[in-house]
Amino acid sequence: MIQFKNIIKSFGPKTVLNDVSFDVPTGSVFFIIGASGVGKSVLIKHLVGLLYPDSGEIWLDDEEISKFDEQQMGPIRKKCAMVFQHSTLFDSMTCAENVALPLRKHKNLSLKDALGEARKRLQMVHMQEFGDRYPPELGDGMRKRVAIARALTLDPTYVLFDEPTTSLDPVSARRVDVLIRELSDKLGVTSIVVSHDLVSIFSIADRIAMLYRGKLRMLGSREEFRATPDGVVQQFINGHATGPMEL
Numbered sequence: 434m435i436q437f438k439n440i441i442k443s444f445g446p447k448t449v450l451n452d453v454s455f456d457v458p459t460g461s462v463f464f465i466i467g468a469s470g471v472g473k474s475v476l477i478k479h480l481v482g483l484l485y486p487d488s489g490e491i492w493l494d495d496e497e498i499s500k501f502d503e504q505q506m507g508p509i510r511k512k513c514a515m516v517f518q519h520s521t522l523f524d525s526m527t528c529a530e531n532v533a534l535p536l537r538k539h540k541n542l543s544l545k546d547a548l549g550e551a552r553k554r555l556q557m558v559h560m561q562e563f564g565d566r567y568p569p570e571l572g573d574g575m576r577k578r579v580a581i582a583r584a585l586t587l588d589p590t591y592v593l594f595d596e597p598t599t600s601l602d603p604v605s606a607r608r609v610d611v612l613i614r615e616l617s618d619k620l621g622v623t624s625i626v627v628s629h630d631l632v633s634i635f636s637i638a639d640r641i642a643m644l645y646r647g648k649l650r651m652l653g654s655r656e657e658f659r660a661t662p663d664g665v666v667q668q669f670i671n672g673h674a675t676g677p678m679e680l
């Protein structure tokens with residue numbers, strides 16, 4: 434379980450997160466939503482030690498990671514893998530070699546064993562037949578799935594997705610949604626997804642946290658979000674140009 438407790442984070446005079454608290458239940462697909470610039474990426478960067486709160490606590494499986502130094506964050510980064518918005522695959526390596534890279538680095542496997550493990554991860558994302566292809570030969574959706582396979586190499590408990598469907602065509606986006614759902618349902622992975630994609634949110638989220646003007650505006654299920662009388666939430670989830678939201 435992940436717990437954010439009273440997180441405050443400012444950059445200079447600008448307070449981005451102002452007393453944000455919520456829990457992410459284990460095994461769930463948990464979405465963090467909100468307008469551009471509201472602090473969604475800032476929040477998830479705290480989970481891998483890319484940022485630290487000015488005050489407040491972050492707990493991950495009974496450890497207060499917001500107090501951890503760089504060395505202590507090492508094992509946390511294995512437990513908590515991140516899939517960045519833009520694919521960070523190496524173009525000069527095959528997909529299997531890309532996925533094998535963290536195994537070679539962290540598990541000291543031989544090339545042959547690492548490639549064998551990599552092919553298993555590619556199978557998890559339904560990309561097994563593309564192991565010998567190079568990333569530039571593939572479309573954006575397939576590259577995203579290879580990046581997800583690479584994030585799975587060290588058997589993480591948590592996978593953080595930063596806008597995984599942004600810039601994908603609708604069919605590829607839905608395939609990525611299905612995959613994120615499968616990772617939770619079949620492997621028990623807890624997925625934290627930062628997204629604006631309303632179709633994704635309302636197809637696969639177990640729980641949703643909406644940030645607004647530095648605060649947690651609402652935490653709930655898809656049904657609770659659909660039913661809320663909160664005008665700000667309704668404007669956001671219905672994508673209305675006008676309404677009470679201040680941008």
Ligand SMILES: Nc1ncnc2c1ncn2[C@@H]1O[C@H](COP(=O)(O)OP(=O)(O)OP(=O)(O)O)[C@@H](O)[C@H]1O
Nearest residue numbers: 444449467468469470471472473474475476627629
């Ligand atoms: N390292 C940093 N230094 C200064 N300001 C930062 C830093 N990182 C983020 N910010 C600011 O924090 C605010 C929130 O940024 P963040 O990237 O979390 O937004 P977001 O909700 O993920 O937006 P988007 O949906 O557009 O990606 C922005 O105003 C951004 O400029």
